[in-house]
Amino acid sequence: MNTFGRMAVCGAISGYNDKTGTPDTGPFPYGTILLKQIKVEGMFFTRWTAEWPDAHKQILIWIQKGKLKYREHITKGFENMPTAFFGLLRGENVGKAVVTVQEGHALLG
DSSP states (O other): OOTTOEEEEOOOGGGTTOOSOOOOOSOOOHHHHHHTTOEEEEOOGGGGGGGHHHHHHHHHHHHHTTSSOOOEEEEEOGGGHHHHHHHHHHTOOOSEEEEEEETTEEEEO
């Protein structure tokens, strides 16, 4: 991290169903945060729901102009959905995981 850097903290899925009440554990780089005077801020997606419509319009423009590129990992056939799902959990996909069930229709993951 750079001096005076910013760090966004999001996602806590590993603790969503924790019923033990134990505090979070893990690497907390307090020394680095202190010495480099880094700003750490939690982020939760609902904070920006009012901006979503404008953001979707802007993202579409960037995609159309080639300024924003995305990747899809496409699995064909409803019968292959379990394979696609477990591959998603194993990290086998890159980008958005898509299962096509019939031409023109897809289930997004």
